[in-house]
Amino acid sequence: xxxxxxxxxxxxxxxxxxxxxxxxxxxxxxxxxxxxxxxxxxxxxxxxxxxxxxxxxxxxxxxxxxxxxxxxxxxxxxxxxxxxxxxxxxxxxxxxxxxxxxxxxxxxxxxxxxxxxxxxxxxxxxxxxxxxxxxxxxxxxxxxxxxxxxxxxxxxxxxxxxxxxxxxxxxxxxxxxxxxxxxxxxxxxxxxxxxxxxxxxxxxxxxxxxxxxxxxxxxxxxxxxxxxxxxxxxxxxxxxxxxxxxxxxxxxxxxxxxxxxxxxxxxxxxxxxxxxxxxxxxxxxxxxxxxxxxxxxxxxxxxxxxxxxxxxxx
Amino acid sequence: xxxxxxxxxxxxxxxxxxxxxxxxxxxxxxxxxxxxxxxxxxxxxxxxxxxxxxxxxxxxxxxxxxxxxxxxxxxxxxxxxxxxxxxxxxxxxxxxxxxxxxxxxxxxxxxxxxxxxxxxxxxxxxxxxxxxxxxxxxxxxxxxxxxxxxxxxxxxxxxxxxxxxxxxxxxxxxxxxxxxxxxxxxxxxxxxxxxxxxxxxxxxxxxxxxxxxxxxxxxxxxxxxxxxxxxxxxxxxxxxx
Numbered sequence: 001x002x003x004x005x006x007x008x009x010x011x012x013x014x015x016x017x018x019x020x021x022x023x024x025x026x027x028x029x030x031x032x033x034x035x036x037x038x039x040x041x042x043x044x045x046x047x048x049x050x051x052x053x054x055x056x057x058x059x060x061x062x063x064x065x066x067x068x069x070x071x072x073x074x075x076x077x078x079x080x081x082x083x084x085x086x087x088x089x090x091x092x093x094x095x096x097x098x099x100x101x102x103x104x105x106x107x108x109x110x111x112x113x114x115x116x117x118x119x120x121x122x123x124x125x126x127x128x129x130x131x132x133x134x135x136x137x138x139x140x141x142x143x144x145x146x147x148x149x150x151x152x153x154x155x156x157x158x159x160x161x162x163x164x165x166x167x168x169x170x171x172x173x174x175x176x177x178x179x180x181x182x183x184x185x186x187x188x189x190x191x192x193x194x195x196x197x198x199x200x201x202x203x204x205x206x207x208x209x210x211x212x213x214x215x216x217x218x219x220x221x222x223x224x225x226x227x228x229x230x231x232x233x234x235x236x237x238x239x240x241x242x243x244x245x246x247x248x249x250x251x252x253x254x255x256x257x258x259x260x261x262x263x264x265x266x267x268x269x270x271x272x273x274x275x276x277x278x279x280x281x282x283x284x285x286x287x288x289x290x291x292x293x294x295x296x297x298x299x300x301x302x303x304x305x306x307x308x309x310x311x312x313x314x
Numbered sequence: 315x316x317x318x319x320x321x322x323x324x325x326x327x328x329x330x331x332x333x334x335x336x337x338x339x340x341x342x343x344x345x346x347x348x349x350x351x352x353x354x355x356x357x358x359x360x361x362x363x364x365x366x367x368x369x370x371x372x373x374x375x376x377x378x379x380x381x382x383x384x385x386x387x388x389x390x391x392x393x394x395x396x397x398x399x400x401x402x403x404x405x406x407x408x409x410x411x412x413x414x415x416x417x418x419x420x421x422x423x424x425x426x427x428x429x430x431x432x433x434x435x436x437x438x439x440x441x442x443x444x445x446x447x448x449x450x451x452x453x454x455x456x457x458x459x460x461x462x463x464x465x466x467x468x469x470x471x472x473x474x475x476x477x478x479x480x481x482x483x484x485x486x487x488x489x490x491x492x493x494x495x496x497x498x499x500x501x502x503x504x505x506x507x508x509x510x511x512x513x514x515x516x517x518x519x520x521x522x523x524x525x526x527x528x529x530x531x532x533x534x535x536x537x538x539x540x541x542x543x544x545x546x547x548x549x550x551x552x553x554x555x
Contacts, residue, residue, distance in 0.1 A: 221410045224372055225424045226400030228393070314374055314395070 040207045040240065041247035047200040048251025048294050049258065051193055052287055056259040058189025059283040065182045068175065073146045074106070075171035076155070078139040082165040085134070091163035092137040098158050104143055104151055111138040147172065197297060204244070204298045208236055208305040223313060233306040237299045244298035248291030256287070321348045321383055322510065323369065323479065328378030330364055337376070338364045339535045346479070346512065351505045353521050354514040356532035362514040363407060363483055365532065369512065370404045370481045371395055383478065400428050403477035403509075405485045409468040411456040417443060417463075418452040421470045428475060442470045445500075447493070461488040469497055479510040486520060498523050 078095055082088040092110060099108050116135055124133060143151060147170035159166040172179075212219065219232055263278070279287075323346040330339040339361045346352060356362050367373040368380065371387060380387050382398060390398070403424075411420045418439055425435040443452055446466040456464055465488045472480060480501060486494035494517075502524060505511045515521070521529060531538040 217410065218412050221412060222423070222427060224370060224399060224404060225427050226396045226398075226402075227427045228396045231427065311392070314372060314392070 038243070040204075040243040041250065043203045043207070044200060044244050044247030044294060044298065045251040045254065047196050047203065048248050048291050049254040051196045051200075051290050051294070052252060052255025053258050053262075054189050054192040054196065055287055055290060056255070056262075056279065056283070058186050058193065059279055059286065060263075061182050061186050061189065063278065063280070063283070065179060065186070069172065069179070072170075072172040072175060074143045076141040076143060076147045076152060077169055077171055078141060078159070078163075079167045079169075080137040080139075080163060080165050081167060082136075083134045088134070088137050088165070091165055092139065095159050095163035095166050096139050098162055099139065099141055099155065102155065102158060104145070104154070106142040106144045108142070109140045111140060141168075197293070200294060201297050201301045204240060204301040205305050207243075208240060208302040209309070211236060211239070212306060212309050219310070220313070223310070229307050229310045232310060233303045236306045237303045240302040241295060241299045244295040245291075248294045251294070252288070252291045255290075259287070322346050322350075323383075324379075324381045325368075326379040326381075328368065328375045328380060330361075330368065330373065331376045337535055339368075339375070342378070342535075342537045344530065344537060346510050348478075348510055349505065349508045350510055351502070351524055351527040352510075352512040353524070353527050353529045354512060354532065355516060355518075355521070355529060357516070360532040361535040362532055364535075366481050366483050366512075366514055369479070370402050371399055400424070400475070401478040403472035403475065403480040405465075405468050405472045405480075405482035407483040407487075409456070409464045411464055411467055411471075413456055416453045416455060417448055417459065417467045420456070420467055421474055424471060424475045438474060439470075442474050443467075446470050446497075462490070462493065465489055466493070466497070469500070473500060473504055476504065476507065477509055480504060480512070482511070482513045484515055485513060486515065486517065494520065495523060 078099070080088050080092045080095065082091060096108050096110055099105050113135075116138065120135060141155075145151070152168055152170060155168055156166075159168065222232055259279075325342050325344050328339060328342040329337050331337045342365065354362050354365065364373070368375055371382075374388060383401065385398070387395070387398060412423065415423070421443060422435050422439045425439070440452070443449065446469065448454075448463060448466060448470075451459060451463060454463075456467070459467065465485065469482070469485055472482065482501070485501075486497055489497065498520065501511050501513065513520075521527065
C-alpha cells in the first residue's frame with residue numbers, strides 16, 4: 001500500500017461522460033475467444049463447404065440446361081420411316097433438297113448410314129442387315145429460329161408430297177424429361193442452400209446464447225456500469241464475426257476444392273451434355289460471395305440474439 | 315420538491331418482492347441529499363442488498379416511486395437508463411470483477427464504457443491502483459489477487475469516474491482495519507467533492523469513523539427512521555438518526 005499518498009488521486013475533476021461507442025480491441029477483450037479451439041468456426045466452415053458445393057451444383061445444372069436448350073431450341077430431326085431401302089434413300093434425298101431451299105432452314109445434314117450403324121451397334125451388333133432390320137434415314141435440320149409447332153407444321157406440309165414417309169420432330173421435345181429433372185435438381189440445390197443458411201443461423205444463435213450464458217456476469221457488470229445494449233451486442237457481433245470469417249475462409253477453400261475435383265470427374269466422363277456444365281466467371285464470383293453472406297448472417301443473428309436477451313434485463 | 319431533492323434520490327413508499335414471495339422491502343421512504351454520507355446498516359437478510367440494487371438501477375421496485383437526479387427512474391424508458399448508471403459508482407459485495415481482465419483493465423472499464431480516450435485514462439487508472447496499494451499488481455488477473463486486493467480493485471473501479479453517487483455493499487469486509495480506514499477516507503474525499511455516498515455495512519466501528527454521516531437502519535425490510543430525520547432531515551450538516 002502506498003502510505004505516502006494520503007490524498008486520493010484522480011478525483012479532482014469529473015471524467016467526460018457520454019454515450020460514445022465502446023468498441024475495438026479493448027471492448028473485444030471482454031469476451032474471451034476460443035477461435036479455432038472452439039466449435040463455432042468449424043460449424044460455419046462445414047456449413048459454408050456444403051453451401052458452396054450445393055450452389056456450385058445448382059449453377060452447373062443451370063448451365064447444363066441453358067446450354068442444352070440453346071443447342072436444341074433450333075433443332076429438328078426428320079426421320080424417313082420406309083422399309084424399302086431404295087424408296088427410303090429417294091425420299092431422304094428429296095426431303096433434304098426441299099428443306100435446304102426453305103427460308104426457315106439454316107442447314108441440313110443427312111446422318112450417314114455408318115454413323116447410324118455406330119449408334120445402333122450396342123443394340124443390334126456389328127454388320128446389321130438393313131433389309132432385315134430397316135433403320136430410318138435421319139436428317140438433322142438446323143432452323144434459323146426456335147422449332148415452334150407452327151414452323152414444324154409448315155415443313156411437314158412441304159415434305160408431304162415428295163417424302164410421304166417423313167416424320168419431323170423438334171429435338172427439344174425428346175429431352176423434355178431431362179430438362180424437367182434438371183429443373184427439379186436446381187430447385188433441390190436452391191432449397192439446400194436456403195436450408196444450410198437457416199441451419200447456420202440456428203448454429204450461430206445457439207453459439208451466441210451459449211457465449212452469452214458463459215459471460216453472463218461480465219455482461220451484467222458492463223450493463224450496470226452503463227454499457228448500452230448496442231455496445232454489448234457489438235462485442236459479441238465482433239467475436240462471432242471473427243469466428244465466421246475464419247470458418248468461412250476454411251469452408252470456401254474446402255468447398256472450392258470439392259467443386260474442382262467434381263468438375264474434373266465430370267469432364268472426364270466426356271459426356272456432351274456435361275460439357276455445358278462448366279461454371280462462368282459470374283458463377284465463381286457468386287460462389288466467392290457465400291462466405292461473406294455467411295458472415296453477415298452470423299453477425300446479424302448474434303446481434304438479434306444478444307439484444308433480445310439483454311432486453312430481458314432492466 | 316426542493317432543489318436538493320431534485321438532484322438527490324427520493325424513495326417514496328417503495329416495496330420490493332421477488333416473484334410471489336413476501337416483500338423484502340416494505341414502505342421504504344427516504345431522501346438522499348446530494349453530497350451527504352450515509353451508512354446503511356441492518357442484520358443479515360434485512361434487505362440492505364435489495365435496497366442497494368434499487369439504488370444502482372439493477373432492479374425496479376414492485377411498488378412506490380423512485381426519483382433520481384430529478385427524474386422518475388421507474389417510468390424512464392429502458393434505453394435511457396445507461397446514462398443514469400454512468401453517474402453511479404457501485405462496489406458489489408462479491409466484487410464482480412471481470413475474470414479475464416487485468417486489474418488495470420477492470421478499473422479502466424467504466425471509463426472505457428463512457429467513451430474516455432485511452433490516452434486520457436492511463437494516468438488516473440494507474441494513480442488509483444497505486445493509491446489503493448496495488449502498484450505492482452496492475453497486470454494481475456482477479457484470480458491471482460487476494461480477497462482484499464480484489465475488493466480494492468472493485469472500489470477503485472467504482473470511484474475512478476468520480477460518480478454523482480457511490481453505492482458500496484460491505485466495501486471493507488475483506489480488508490484489514492488500516493486499509494478499511496484508508497478506503498473510508500477515499501469515500502470521504504469523494505463525498506467532499508459532492509458525491510453522495512451510501513455504504514452498507516454491519517461494522518459498527520466503521521460508523522464512528524465518519525462523524526458527519528447519517529445512518530439508515532433496515533429491520534426486516536422496513537426502514538427504521540424513528541425521528542423522521544431521513545425523510546425530513548435537519549438543515550444542519552447531518553447527524554445520527
